[in-house]
Amino acid sequence: MDRIPILKLGGVLIVTIQVDMHDRLALALEEDLTTMIARTGARGVLIEISALEIVDSFIGRMLVSIAAVSRVLDAETVLAGMRPAVAITLVELGLELTGIRTALNVERGMALLKARFAEDGDGFGSDRDGLDD
């Protein structure tokens, strides 16, 4: 089965969604991310969606669900690179991305997470439990 690759950069898991998401792929991503957060102790999840041509309630629900599970595992989710047309459509659809912060691009998304880590007194790029070391 296809899976979306998850990259780990310091304490952040980075996912780039490049394909038109179908059900199985969305469910697999949620599962993989949850497992990875628990295993690596990542503090942030950055989801890059600049290639996504639409976000409907199905994808929206997946994103909100990933953010909710991540939060329980003490990781923050940032959505980066949403296309302007998608943002406009989301508002009209009525979808609120509860619990998800958004950033214009990956760079700003990383900066957002970095600021959060600094607030928490964590060094950026270090794993909180050193499981991977």
Added chain:
Amino acid sequence: MTVSTTETLAIRSGDDVVRVRQRVRALAVDIGLGLVDQTKIITAASELARNTLDYGGGGEVRAEIVLAGTRRGLRLTFEDRGPGIADIEQAMTDHYTSGRGLGLGLGGAKRLSNEFHIESTPGVGTRVMIARWK
């Protein structure tokens, strides 16, 4: 009003929902819709295709390019022979869901379209039409 092209697509799986989105995008480009309008009609189509699949037990969508004078539009009619909707007003209400959804599909599809029409008979099925004009 005249219909210039018609095609019918089956909606029987999640992959079909993806195919419907791709076809709607191509037709929206054909009639010259701008990027935001394309995004709106594709999103609305995605919502309705998923309802057809999840609640209607599968069905089909008829996609038509319609002409009214010099205006061109894209009209999509989703149809299934599923259980139907007993209370349409309730189903249209934002955040109402009988499943595990967000309850935004029907209301959202209406807001994202220029025309919206729904008819449903319990035990017979559901038909939802949307249109977006250039």
